[in-house]
Amino acid sequence: MLLPFGRSRFKGRTTMGRPRRDISADTGKHARLARQLSELRPRNTTLADLAKLTGISASTLSRATKATEYPSWKTMLEYLTAFGEDPDDWRPQWDMCATERQRSQAGVPADPAQRAPYQRMMPTSVLDKHTCAVGLRELRIWRGSPTYAAMSHHASKQDQPVAKTTISDVLNAKIVPSVNALKGILAGLGMGPDDPEYDQWLQARRVLEATEMRQKIATKALQHATNRRVHRARPMLSPVRRED
Incomplete structure:
Protein backbone atom coordinates (compact mmCIF):
# COMPACT_ATOMS: atom_id res chain seq x y z
CA MET A 1 0.00 0.00 0.00
CA LEU A 2 1.36 3.40 -0.94
CA LEU A 3 1.42 6.22 1.55
CA PRO A 4 0.27 9.73 0.60
CA PHE A 5 3.02 11.87 -0.87
CA GLY A 6 5.11 13.65 1.73
CA ARG A 7 5.01 10.89 4.36
CA SER A 8 7.84 8.42 4.86
CA ARG A 9 7.33 4.90 6.06
CA PHE A 10 10.69 4.98 7.76
CA LYS A 11 10.40 8.05 9.93
CA GLY A 12 11.77 7.30 13.36
CA ARG A 13 12.97 3.80 12.44
CA THR A 14 16.10 2.59 14.18
CA THR A 15 16.47 -0.73 12.38
CA MET A 16 20.04 -1.95 12.17
CA GLY A 17 21.22 -3.57 8.98
CA ARG A 18 23.82 -3.59 6.27
CA PRO A 19 25.35 -0.11 5.87
CA ARG A 20 24.24 1.87 2.88
CA ARG A 21 26.69 1.48 0.02
CA ASP A 22 28.89 4.50 -0.60
CA ILE A 23 28.42 5.47 -4.26
CA SER A 24 30.05 8.90 -4.06
CA ALA A 25 32.86 7.74 -6.32
CA ASP A 26 30.64 6.07 -8.93
CA THR A 27 31.01 7.47 -12.43
CA GLY A 28 28.59 5.27 -14.38
CA LYS A 29 26.13 6.56 -16.96
CA HIS A 30 23.40 6.98 -14.35
CA ALA A 31 25.58 8.07 -11.41
CA ARG A 32 23.65 11.26 -10.71
CA LEU A 33 20.23 9.63 -10.33
CA ALA A 34 21.70 6.67 -8.44
CA ARG A 35 23.39 9.00 -5.96
CA GLN A 36 20.23 11.03 -5.40
CA LEU A 37 18.11 7.92 -4.86
CA SER A 38 20.67 6.48 -2.47
CA GLU A 39 20.68 9.65 -0.40
CA LEU A 40 16.93 9.28 0.22
CA ARG A 41 17.43 6.05 2.13
CA PRO A 42 18.32 6.58 5.82
CA ARG A 43 21.49 4.80 6.85
CA ASN A 44 19.58 2.83 9.49
CA THR A 45 17.07 1.44 6.97
CA THR A 46 17.87 -1.91 5.38
CA LEU A 47 16.93 -2.99 1.88
CA ALA A 48 15.03 -5.88 3.47
CA ASP A 49 12.79 -3.40 5.33
CA LEU A 50 12.17 -1.46 2.14
CA ALA A 51 11.45 -4.64 0.20
CA LYS A 52 8.79 -5.74 2.70
CA LEU A 53 6.95 -2.43 2.57
CA THR A 54 7.12 -1.80 -1.18
CA GLY A 55 6.76 -5.34 -2.49
CA ILE A 56 9.86 -4.84 -4.64
CA SER A 57 12.72 -7.29 -4.20
CA ALA A 58 15.81 -6.14 -2.35
CA SER A 59 17.93 -6.92 -5.42
CA THR A 60 15.78 -4.66 -7.61
CA LEU A 61 15.97 -1.86 -5.05
CA SER A 62 19.72 -2.29 -4.89
CA ARG A 63 19.99 -2.00 -8.68
CA ALA A 64 17.99 1.25 -8.51
CA THR A 65 20.96 2.88 -6.82
CA LYS A 66 23.65 1.49 -9.10
CA ALA A 67 25.24 3.95 -11.50
CA THR A 68 25.39 1.35 -14.27
CA GLU A 69 21.68 0.45 -14.29
CA TYR A 70 18.44 2.38 -14.64
CA PRO A 71 15.27 1.67 -12.61
CA SER A 72 11.86 1.24 -14.21
CA TRP A 73 9.24 3.90 -13.50
CA LYS A 74 7.32 1.37 -11.39
CA THR A 75 10.37 0.94 -9.16
CA MET A 76 10.80 4.71 -9.01
CA LEU A 77 7.18 5.19 -7.92
CA GLU A 78 7.49 2.70 -5.06
CA TYR A 79 10.96 3.81 -4.01
CA LEU A 80 10.20 7.54 -3.99
CA THR A 81 6.83 7.20 -2.28
CA ALA A 82 8.40 5.06 0.44
CA PHE A 83 10.60 7.99 1.40
CA GLY A 84 7.92 10.69 1.16
CA GLU A 85 8.93 12.01 -2.26
CA ASP A 86 6.52 13.17 -4.95
CA PRO A 87 7.32 11.02 -8.04
CA ASP A 88 6.04 13.76 -10.37
CA ASP A 89 8.95 15.94 -9.25
CA TRP A 90 11.38 13.27 -10.40
CA ARG A 91 9.68 12.32 -13.67
CA PRO A 92 11.44 14.84 -15.98
CA GLN A 93 14.88 13.72 -14.80
CA TRP A 94 13.98 10.04 -15.12
CA ASP A 95 12.60 10.59 -18.65
CA MET A 96 15.91 12.04 -19.82
CA CYS A 97 17.80 8.74 -19.57
CA ALA A 98 15.06 6.11 -19.63
CA THR A 99 15.17 3.57 -22.44
CA GLU A 100 12.57 3.48 -25.18
CA ARG A 101 10.92 0.44 -23.61
CA GLN A 102 10.87 2.02 -20.14
CA ARG A 103 9.25 5.18 -21.50
CA SER A 104 6.65 3.18 -23.37
CA GLN A 105 5.77 1.19 -20.26
CA ALA A 106 5.58 4.32 -18.11
CA GLY A 107 3.55 6.37 -20.58
CA VAL A 108 3.12 10.10 -20.14
CA PRO A 109 1.95 11.55 -16.81
CA ALA A 110 -1.81 11.04 -16.41
CA ASP A 111 -2.37 14.55 -15.05
CA PRO A 112 -2.00 17.12 -17.89
CA ALA A 113 -0.65 19.61 -15.36
CA GLN A 114 2.26 17.26 -14.71
CA ARG A 115 3.21 17.13 -18.40
CA ALA A 116 4.36 20.74 -18.43
CA PRO A 117 7.83 20.05 -16.93
CA TYR A 118 8.43 17.34 -19.51
CA GLN A 119 8.42 19.04 -22.87
CA ARG A 120 8.75 16.78 -25.89
CA MET A 121 11.84 17.38 -28.00
CA MET A 122 10.82 19.13 -31.18
Missing part, protein backbone atom coordinates in the same frame (compact mmCIF):
# COMPACT_ATOMS: atom_id res chain seq x y z
CA PRO A 123 12.56 18.75 -34.57
CA THR A 124 13.91 22.29 -34.27
CA SER A 125 16.09 21.04 -31.38
CA VAL A 126 17.57 18.11 -33.31
CA LEU A 127 21.36 18.38 -33.60
CA ASP A 128 22.50 14.88 -34.57
CA LYS A 129 21.18 11.36 -35.12
CA HIS A 130 21.02 10.80 -31.35
CA THR A 131 18.77 13.78 -30.63
CA CYS A 132 16.80 12.87 -33.75
CA ALA A 133 16.18 9.44 -32.23
CA VAL A 134 15.16 10.96 -28.90
CA GLY A 135 12.74 13.34 -30.60
CA LEU A 136 11.09 10.58 -32.63
CA ARG A 137 10.89 8.28 -29.60
CA GLU A 138 9.16 11.02 -27.63
CA LEU A 139 6.79 11.69 -30.52
CA ARG A 140 5.98 7.98 -30.51
CA ILE A 141 5.13 8.14 -26.79
CA TRP A 142 2.88 11.15 -27.39
CA ARG A 143 1.10 9.18 -30.12
CA GLY A 144 0.26 6.31 -27.78
CA SER A 145 3.44 4.20 -28.11
CA PRO A 146 2.39 2.07 -31.11
CA THR A 147 4.52 -1.00 -31.84
CA TYR A 148 6.96 -0.97 -34.75
CA ALA A 149 4.71 -3.46 -36.51
CA ALA A 150 1.70 -1.17 -36.08
CA MET A 151 3.71 1.82 -37.32
CA SER A 152 4.91 -0.10 -40.38
CA HIS A 153 1.39 -1.30 -41.15
CA HIS A 154 -0.13 2.17 -40.80
CA ALA A 155 2.63 3.71 -42.93
CA SER A 156 1.97 1.20 -45.72
CA LYS A 157 -1.70 2.12 -45.70
CA GLN A 158 -0.61 5.73 -46.25
CA ASP A 159 1.60 4.71 -49.20
CA GLN A 160 4.74 5.45 -47.17
CA PRO A 161 6.13 1.93 -46.53
CA VAL A 162 8.90 1.55 -43.97
CA ALA A 163 10.31 -1.67 -42.50
CA LYS A 164 10.21 -2.45 -38.78
CA THR A 165 13.99 -2.88 -38.78
CA THR A 166 14.45 0.57 -40.29
CA ILE A 167 12.18 2.11 -37.66
CA SER A 168 14.22 0.37 -34.96
CA ASP A 169 17.54 1.56 -36.41
CA VAL A 170 16.36 5.17 -36.62
CA LEU A 171 14.75 5.28 -33.17
CA ASN A 172 17.86 3.72 -31.64
CA ALA A 173 20.20 6.24 -33.31
CA LYS A 174 21.95 3.67 -35.49
CA ILE A 175 21.31 5.60 -38.70
CA VAL A 176 20.10 8.94 -40.02
CA PRO A 177 16.80 8.19 -41.76
CA SER A 178 16.43 8.62 -45.48
CA VAL A 179 13.68 10.95 -46.67
CA ASN A 180 11.37 8.03 -47.41
CA ALA A 181 12.15 6.31 -44.11
CA LEU A 182 11.38 9.47 -42.14
CA LYS A 183 8.15 10.03 -44.05
CA GLY A 184 7.21 6.43 -43.29
CA ILE A 185 7.92 6.83 -39.58
CA LEU A 186 5.89 10.03 -39.40
CA ALA A 187 3.06 8.39 -41.34
CA GLY A 188 3.23 5.44 -38.97
CA LEU A 189 2.74 7.86 -36.10
CA GLY A 190 -0.25 9.47 -37.77
CA MET A 191 1.52 12.66 -38.83
CA GLY A 192 0.92 13.91 -42.37
CA PRO A 193 2.05 16.85 -44.54
CA ASP A 194 -0.79 18.98 -43.22
CA ASP A 195 0.87 19.06 -39.79
CA PRO A 196 3.32 22.02 -39.44
CA GLU A 197 5.72 19.75 -37.54
CA TYR A 198 5.97 17.44 -40.56
CA ASP A 199 8.05 19.90 -42.63
CA GLN A 200 10.17 20.69 -39.56
CA TRP A 201 11.17 17.04 -39.33
CA LEU A 202 12.09 16.92 -43.02
CA GLN A 203 14.16 20.08 -42.61
CA ALA A 204 15.92 18.61 -39.56
CA ARG A 205 16.78 15.52 -41.60
CA ARG A 206 18.26 17.65 -44.40
CA VAL A 207 20.44 19.45 -41.85
CA LEU A 208 21.62 16.12 -40.42
CA GLU A 209 22.47 14.82 -43.88
CA ALA A 210 24.46 17.94 -44.70
CA THR A 211 26.25 17.78 -41.34
CA GLU A 212 27.23 14.15 -41.86
CA MET A 213 28.48 14.93 -45.36
CA ARG A 214 30.67 17.77 -44.03
CA GLN A 215 32.04 15.48 -41.33
CA LYS A 216 32.90 12.78 -43.88
CA ILE A 217 34.67 15.32 -46.12
CA ALA A 218 36.59 16.74 -43.15
CA THR A 219 37.60 13.26 -41.98
CA LYS A 220 38.77 12.29 -45.47
CA ALA A 221 40.76 15.52 -45.83
CA LEU A 222 42.40 15.01 -42.44
CA GLN A 223 43.33 11.44 -43.31
CA HIS A 224 44.79 12.58 -46.64
CA ALA A 225 46.84 15.28 -44.93
CA THR A 226 48.10 12.79 -42.34
CA ASN A 227 49.15 10.33 -45.03
CA ARG A 228 51.06 13.07 -46.87
CA ARG A 229 52.93 14.07 -43.70
CA VAL A 230 53.86 10.46 -43.01
CA HIS A 231 55.08 10.02 -46.60
CA ARG A 232 57.21 13.18 -46.48
CA ALA A 233 58.72 12.28 -43.12
CA ARG A 234 59.82 8.83 -44.30
CA PRO A 235 63.67 8.84 -44.49
CA MET A 236 65.42 8.07 -47.75
CA LEU A 237 67.35 4.84 -47.68
CA SER A 238 70.73 4.71 -49.40
CA PRO A 239 72.76 1.62 -50.11
CA VAL A 240 75.56 0.83 -47.68
CA ARG A 241 78.88 -0.11 -49.21
CA ARG A 242 80.83 -2.87 -47.64
CA GLU A 243 84.54 -2.34 -47.28
CA ASP A 244 86.73 -5.39 -47.11
Whole structure:
Protein backbone atom coordinates (compact mmCIF):
# COMPACT_ATOMS: atom_id res chain seq x y z
CA MET A 1 0.00 0.00 0.00
CA LEU A 2 1.36 3.40 -0.94
CA LEU A 3 1.42 6.22 1.55
CA PRO A 4 0.27 9.73 0.60
CA PHE A 5 3.02 11.87 -0.87
CA GLY A 6 5.11 13.65 1.73
CA ARG A 7 5.01 10.89 4.36
CA SER A 8 7.84 8.42 4.86
CA ARG A 9 7.33 4.90 6.06
CA PHE A 10 10.69 4.98 7.76
CA LYS A 11 10.40 8.05 9.93
CA GLY A 12 11.77 7.30 13.36
CA ARG A 13 12.97 3.80 12.44
CA THR A 14 16.10 2.59 14.18
CA THR A 15 16.47 -0.73 12.38
CA MET A 16 20.04 -1.95 12.17
CA GLY A 17 21.22 -3.57 8.98
CA ARG A 18 23.82 -3.59 6.27
CA PRO A 19 25.35 -0.11 5.87
CA ARG A 20 24.24 1.87 2.88
CA ARG A 21 26.69 1.48 0.02
CA ASP A 22 28.89 4.50 -0.60
CA ILE A 23 28.42 5.47 -4.26
CA SER A 24 30.05 8.90 -4.06
CA ALA A 25 32.86 7.74 -6.32
CA ASP A 26 30.64 6.07 -8.93
CA THR A 27 31.01 7.47 -12.43
CA GLY A 28 28.59 5.27 -14.38
CA LYS A 29 26.13 6.56 -16.96
CA HIS A 30 23.40 6.98 -14.35
CA ALA A 31 25.58 8.07 -11.41
CA ARG A 32 23.65 11.26 -10.71
CA LEU A 33 20.23 9.63 -10.33
CA ALA A 34 21.70 6.67 -8.44
CA ARG A 35 23.39 9.00 -5.96
CA GLN A 36 20.23 11.03 -5.40
CA LEU A 37 18.11 7.92 -4.86
CA SER A 38 20.67 6.48 -2.47
CA GLU A 39 20.68 9.65 -0.40
CA LEU A 40 16.93 9.28 0.22
CA ARG A 41 17.43 6.05 2.13
CA PRO A 42 18.32 6.58 5.82
CA ARG A 43 21.49 4.80 6.85
CA ASN A 44 19.58 2.83 9.49
CA THR A 45 17.07 1.44 6.97
CA THR A 46 17.87 -1.91 5.38
CA LEU A 47 16.93 -2.99 1.88
CA ALA A 48 15.03 -5.88 3.47
CA ASP A 49 12.79 -3.40 5.33
CA LEU A 50 12.17 -1.46 2.14
CA ALA A 51 11.45 -4.64 0.20
CA LYS A 52 8.79 -5.74 2.70
CA LEU A 53 6.95 -2.43 2.57
CA THR A 54 7.12 -1.80 -1.18
CA GLY A 55 6.76 -5.34 -2.49
CA ILE A 56 9.86 -4.84 -4.64
CA SER A 57 12.72 -7.29 -4.20
CA ALA A 58 15.81 -6.14 -2.35
CA SER A 59 17.93 -6.92 -5.42
CA THR A 60 15.78 -4.66 -7.61
CA LEU A 61 15.97 -1.86 -5.05
CA SER A 62 19.72 -2.29 -4.89
CA ARG A 63 19.99 -2.00 -8.68
CA ALA A 64 17.99 1.25 -8.51
CA THR A 65 20.96 2.88 -6.82
CA LYS A 66 23.65 1.49 -9.10
CA ALA A 67 25.24 3.95 -11.50
CA THR A 68 25.39 1.35 -14.27
CA GLU A 69 21.68 0.45 -14.29
CA TYR A 70 18.44 2.38 -14.64
CA PRO A 71 15.27 1.67 -12.61
CA SER A 72 11.86 1.24 -14.21
CA TRP A 73 9.24 3.90 -13.50
CA LYS A 74 7.32 1.37 -11.39
CA THR A 75 10.37 0.94 -9.16
CA MET A 76 10.80 4.71 -9.01
CA LEU A 77 7.18 5.19 -7.92
CA GLU A 78 7.49 2.70 -5.06
CA TYR A 79 10.96 3.81 -4.01
CA LEU A 80 10.20 7.54 -3.99
CA THR A 81 6.83 7.20 -2.28
CA ALA A 82 8.40 5.06 0.44
CA PHE A 83 10.60 7.99 1.40
CA GLY A 84 7.92 10.69 1.16
CA GLU A 85 8.93 12.01 -2.26
CA ASP A 86 6.52 13.17 -4.95
CA PRO A 87 7.32 11.02 -8.04
CA ASP A 88 6.04 13.76 -10.37
CA ASP A 89 8.95 15.94 -9.25
CA TRP A 90 11.38 13.27 -10.40
CA ARG A 91 9.68 12.32 -13.67
CA PRO A 92 11.44 14.84 -15.98
CA GLN A 93 14.88 13.72 -14.80
CA TRP A 94 13.98 10.04 -15.12
CA ASP A 95 12.60 10.59 -18.65
CA MET A 96 15.91 12.04 -19.82
CA CYS A 97 17.80 8.74 -19.57
CA ALA A 98 15.06 6.11 -19.63
CA THR A 99 15.17 3.57 -22.44
CA GLU A 100 12.57 3.48 -25.18
CA ARG A 101 10.92 0.44 -23.61
CA GLN A 102 10.87 2.02 -20.14
CA ARG A 103 9.25 5.18 -21.50
CA SER A 104 6.65 3.18 -23.37
CA GLN A 105 5.77 1.19 -20.26
CA ALA A 106 5.58 4.32 -18.11
CA GLY A 107 3.55 6.37 -20.58
CA VAL A 108 3.12 10.10 -20.14
CA PRO A 109 1.95 11.55 -16.81
CA ALA A 110 -1.81 11.04 -16.41
CA ASP A 111 -2.37 14.55 -15.05
CA PRO A 112 -2.00 17.12 -17.89
CA ALA A 113 -0.65 19.61 -15.36
CA GLN A 114 2.26 17.26 -14.71
CA ARG A 115 3.21 17.13 -18.40
CA ALA A 116 4.36 20.74 -18.43
CA PRO A 117 7.83 20.05 -16.93
CA TYR A 118 8.43 17.34 -19.51
CA GLN A 119 8.42 19.04 -22.87
CA ARG A 120 8.75 16.78 -25.89
CA MET A 121 11.84 17.38 -28.00
CA MET A 122 10.82 19.13 -31.18
CA PRO A 123 12.56 18.75 -34.57
CA THR A 124 13.91 22.29 -34.27
CA SER A 125 16.09 21.04 -31.38
CA VAL A 126 17.57 18.11 -33.31
CA LEU A 127 21.36 18.38 -33.60
CA ASP A 128 22.50 14.88 -34.57
CA LYS A 129 21.18 11.36 -35.12
CA HIS A 130 21.02 10.80 -31.35
CA THR A 131 18.77 13.78 -30.63
CA CYS A 132 16.80 12.87 -33.75
CA ALA A 133 16.18 9.44 -32.23
CA VAL A 134 15.16 10.96 -28.90
CA GLY A 135 12.74 13.34 -30.60
CA LEU A 136 11.09 10.58 -32.63
CA ARG A 137 10.89 8.28 -29.60
CA GLU A 138 9.16 11.02 -27.63
CA LEU A 139 6.79 11.69 -30.52
CA ARG A 140 5.98 7.98 -30.51
CA ILE A 141 5.13 8.14 -26.79
CA TRP A 142 2.88 11.15 -27.39
CA ARG A 143 1.10 9.18 -30.12
CA GLY A 144 0.26 6.31 -27.78
CA SER A 145 3.44 4.20 -28.11
CA PRO A 146 2.39 2.07 -31.11
CA THR A 147 4.52 -1.00 -31.84
CA TYR A 148 6.96 -0.97 -34.75
CA ALA A 149 4.71 -3.46 -36.51
CA ALA A 150 1.70 -1.17 -36.08
CA MET A 151 3.71 1.82 -37.32
CA SER A 152 4.91 -0.10 -40.38
CA HIS A 153 1.39 -1.30 -41.15
CA HIS A 154 -0.13 2.17 -40.80
CA ALA A 155 2.63 3.71 -42.93
CA SER A 156 1.97 1.20 -45.72
CA LYS A 157 -1.70 2.12 -45.70
CA GLN A 158 -0.61 5.73 -46.25
CA ASP A 159 1.60 4.71 -49.20
CA GLN A 160 4.74 5.45 -47.17
CA PRO A 161 6.13 1.93 -46.53
CA VAL A 162 8.90 1.55 -43.97
CA ALA A 163 10.31 -1.67 -42.50
CA LYS A 164 10.21 -2.45 -38.78
CA THR A 165 13.99 -2.88 -38.78
CA THR A 166 14.45 0.57 -40.29
CA ILE A 167 12.18 2.11 -37.66
CA SER A 168 14.22 0.37 -34.96
CA ASP A 169 17.54 1.56 -36.41
CA VAL A 170 16.36 5.17 -36.62
CA LEU A 171 14.75 5.28 -33.17
CA ASN A 172 17.86 3.72 -31.64
CA ALA A 173 20.20 6.24 -33.31
CA LYS A 174 21.95 3.67 -35.49
CA ILE A 175 21.31 5.60 -38.70
CA VAL A 176 20.10 8.94 -40.02
CA PRO A 177 16.80 8.19 -41.76
CA SER A 178 16.43 8.62 -45.48
CA VAL A 179 13.68 10.95 -46.67
CA ASN A 180 11.37 8.03 -47.41
CA ALA A 181 12.15 6.31 -44.11
CA LEU A 182 11.38 9.47 -42.14
CA LYS A 183 8.15 10.03 -44.05
CA GLY A 184 7.21 6.43 -43.29
CA ILE A 185 7.92 6.83 -39.58
CA LEU A 186 5.89 10.03 -39.40
CA ALA A 187 3.06 8.39 -41.34
CA GLY A 188 3.23 5.44 -38.97
CA LEU A 189 2.74 7.86 -36.10
CA GLY A 190 -0.25 9.47 -37.77
CA MET A 191 1.52 12.66 -38.83
CA GLY A 192 0.92 13.91 -42.37
CA PRO A 193 2.05 16.85 -44.54
CA ASP A 194 -0.79 18.98 -43.22
CA ASP A 195 0.87 19.06 -39.79
CA PRO A 196 3.32 22.02 -39.44
CA GLU A 197 5.72 19.75 -37.54
CA TYR A 198 5.97 17.44 -40.56
CA ASP A 199 8.05 19.90 -42.63
CA GLN A 200 10.17 20.69 -39.56
CA TRP A 201 11.17 17.04 -39.33
CA LEU A 202 12.09 16.92 -43.02
CA GLN A 203 14.16 20.08 -42.61
CA ALA A 204 15.92 18.61 -39.56
CA ARG A 205 16.78 15.52 -41.60
CA ARG A 206 18.26 17.65 -44.40
CA VAL A 207 20.44 19.45 -41.85
CA LEU A 208 21.62 16.12 -40.42
CA GLU A 209 22.47 14.82 -43.88
CA ALA A 210 24.46 17.94 -44.70
CA THR A 211 26.25 17.78 -41.34
CA GLU A 212 27.23 14.15 -41.86
CA MET A 213 28.48 14.93 -45.36
CA ARG A 214 30.67 17.77 -44.03
CA GLN A 215 32.04 15.48 -41.33
CA LYS A 216 32.90 12.78 -43.88
CA ILE A 217 34.67 15.32 -46.12
CA ALA A 218 36.59 16.74 -43.15
CA THR A 219 37.60 13.26 -41.98
CA LYS A 220 38.77 12.29 -45.47
CA ALA A 221 40.76 15.52 -45.83
CA LEU A 222 42.40 15.01 -42.44
CA GLN A 223 43.33 11.44 -43.31
CA HIS A 224 44.79 12.58 -46.64
CA ALA A 225 46.84 15.28 -44.93
CA THR A 226 48.10 12.79 -42.34
CA ASN A 227 49.15 10.33 -45.03
CA ARG A 228 51.06 13.07 -46.87
CA ARG A 229 52.93 14.07 -43.70
CA VAL A 230 53.86 10.46 -43.01
CA HIS A 231 55.08 10.02 -46.60
CA ARG A 232 57.21 13.18 -46.48
CA ALA A 233 58.72 12.28 -43.12
CA ARG A 234 59.82 8.83 -44.30
CA PRO A 235 63.67 8.84 -44.49
CA MET A 236 65.42 8.07 -47.75
CA LEU A 237 67.35 4.84 -47.68
CA SER A 238 70.73 4.71 -49.40
CA PRO A 239 72.76 1.62 -50.11
CA VAL A 240 75.56 0.83 -47.68
CA ARG A 241 78.88 -0.11 -49.21
CA ARG A 242 80.83 -2.87 -47.64
CA GLU A 243 84.54 -2.34 -47.28
CA ASP A 244 86.73 -5.39 -47.11
